[in-house]
Amino acid sequence: MDKKLYNLQRFLILQTKIYPQTTNAIPDAYAYAWYEECYPMFDEGVHQEYENNFKISRKQIEIISAYADSEWLAKRYYTFYQYEDHFAVRNGNSNGIDRISLTRAFRYMFLNNLFDNQFWDTLLKPTEHPTEASGITRGFNLSDIYLV
Numbered sequence: 001m002d003k004k005l006y007n008l009q010r011f012l013i014l015q016t017k018i019y020p021q022t023t024n025a026i027p028d029a030y031a032y033a034w035y036e037e038c039y040p041m042f043d044e045g046v047h048q049e050y051e052n053n054f055k056i057s058r059k060q061i062e063i064i065s066a067y068a069d070s071e072w073l074a075k076r077y078y079t080f081y082q083y084e085d086h087f088a089v090r091n092g093n094s095n096g097i098d099r100i101s102l103t104r105a106f107r108y109m110f111l112n113n114l115f116d117n118q119f120w121d122t123l124l125k126p127t128e129h130p131t132e133a134s135g136i137t138r139g140f141n142l143s144d145i146y147l148v
Helices: 002-018 028-036 046-053 058-073 080-087 099-111 117-123
Strands: none
Touching: 002 028, 002 046, 028 099, 058 080, 058 099, 080 099
């Protein structure tokens, strides 16, 4: 039943976002997080009661954001591949953070205006990130949301 309620809540949030009269009621980052099923840790909302249903968990977002934030505060900037190596399972981590999770987590953080331009420029340094990560810093577009 919990998954059904989660899916209904997800649909309602995304429907509210794409409907022109209510689009501004839902922040872009929050809509993106629900669409990609990435726990929206940096937003207020109803998501806490559905925490266990997100594909990219609260714990994963906490791990990624805590590490990125501590390194950023220390003025240590890394490329996407360096972050990927840091979180890779092959390095002994069992946190389940893969390339897709990392890409979606960083996009969610970008849409929440976290970090500075140097952080994002280094993260997406040419030839130092996979193709699928190149869209992390593009603007949010409602046409990216498909409800089926």
